[in-house]
Amino acid sequence: MKTNFVIITIIFILGVFILHSYPSFTGFYVRGPPICQYLDHSETDGLHSVYYVNSIYYDYDTNDGISGKTYTDRCVNERVAYKHGCSVDQKRYYKYAVDCPLGSSCDAKKGVCIKDTGTIMCSDSNSNNELYESGTVTLRETNGNYFNKGYLDICLNKHRKKAFFCSQERVLQKTLLCPTNYHCEEGACVEN
Secondary structure, eight states: OHHHHHHHHHHHHHHHHHHHHOHHHHTOOOOOOOEEEESSOOGGGTTTOTTSOOEEEEESOTTTSSOOEEEEOEESSSSEEEEEEEOTTSOOEEEEEEEOOTTEEEETTTTEEEEOOSOEEEEETTTTOTTTSOOEEEEEETTSSSOOEEEEOEESSSSEEEEEEEETTEEEEEEEEOOTTEEEETTEEEEO
């Protein structure tokens, strides 16, 4: 009986060794390690800048020869770009959406945000009374390359609102607290 146990144990160990050492012989497949590489830029080139286009190559199985794919940054619309990147250990791929900064738009042919050449004009509908009115800040570019962008005051909770305002042709925001006996409703502090 002890002899049978030893023989079965030896056969099991040999079987595991063969399966691990010769996957094609047994019909089992061993996946290769994943790899993610930047094709156009290195980390020091402003990699995550919205003004640079990144191309990456990602292969989740380096043994099969067919799973690799190249991903290049692209525009979702005039204001948003998809950026692609690799993890620090270069084993994972990720993508994320970014808004093009004010004064720029996403060039669909290049897949990157480009700085517009016109002058930006900022206007605020309630510049004198930010607390008790809901206002809208609007940005326009004089050369027409940049579509109108509006920022509407919003309630953060029952007693706080986020108000947008213009400063030197830029949009800024601040959080305002409604006074006692007031609550926030549709971006304005109104009496209870």
